[in-house]
């Protein structure tokens with residue numbers, strides 16, 4: 001079938017993207033689902049920093065690539081062998097498909113699925129297939145999803161069925177921002193009630209961590225960013241104290257205000273400087289969590305003495321250490337009961353044709369979570 005899709009022709013275009021137009025909305029040929037695959041009618045897809053990292057080349061991927069990895073939609077057609085979904089089911093897409101058989105999957109860590117990571121790196125579905133074509137060749141899939149499109153053919157293993165009562169524009173957030181941000185707190189950090197928590201980097205993912213820390217019963221929630229308007233928004237969402245990362249003595253300020261640092265510092269900004277700040281404000285015995293993905297060339301200086309003598313922990317968190325089929329329905333229930341108000345992060349609803357301008361807003365820090373509606 002023919003579908004309208006936003007395709008990244010090559011990486012490294014210079015902003016403003018409204019002028020350089022790295023994403024070209026065009027008609028592609030989409031194959032029907034093969035064995036173990038599903039055709040989904042995409043209802044809503046979010047603009048995420050991980051898309052931006054492919055556009056600017058920080059996360060190199062093969063091009064041309066149909067972007068978009070945070071989405072929700074409705075099952076349209078089932079491929080051979082898919083017998084646990086039905087046409088009309090509402091689904092959230094998950095941007096690492098899990099094979100269910102590799103060592104990581106067997107250990108209950110599907111976010112680290114090895115065939116899933118290999119397929120994502122190659123720009124294929126889990127089966128190895130590319131289901132998107134145009135005259136001149138195949139178009140790569142982005143993280144097994146490619147959801148900036150009216151329809152997507154994806155692996156069954158990229159989907160989680162959800163409660164159909166949830167509006168699909170809200171549901172899309174649960175595929176990346178909520179899964180990553182909430183999971184960093186409750187899965188990676190296992191933050192207990194009464195803990196002190198700081199979040200560094202207040203984009204969509206970081207603000208989900210902030211909301212999760214509050215929901216988890218943290219006694220103290222600190223928010224840190226470069227932008228004053230984001231700090232103000234964090235206070236509206238319930239942050240108890242905010243600090244500007246532009247202040248050269250930000251680390252000293254936080255340590256002073258928190259009696260020696262926080263027990264959990266969560267880096268969601270994607271820069272080495274932010275990670276160093278996070279480590280600097282973690283107290284003795286505390287845990288620093290990083291999920292922000294600085295550019296691959298980045299390195300960090302770390303004193304091993306502090307790790308040992310202060311029993312510090314530094315942990316990476318990928319997609320919130322998630323088990324999607326367990327976590328997405330749980331987080332949706334928390335949202336629907338009012339304890340995780342992630343709808344407050346939805347800043348704009350846009351059309352597919354406005355997507356380059358949308359990435360300008362994201363790049364400039366002027367939007368939290370924008371959603372393309374189909």
Ligand SMILES: [Zn+2]
Pocket residue numbers: 048049050051069070176177
């Ligand atoms: Zn994302």
Ligand SMILES: [Zn+2]
Pocket residue numbers: 098099100101102103104105106110112113114115116
């Ligand atoms: Zn696996």
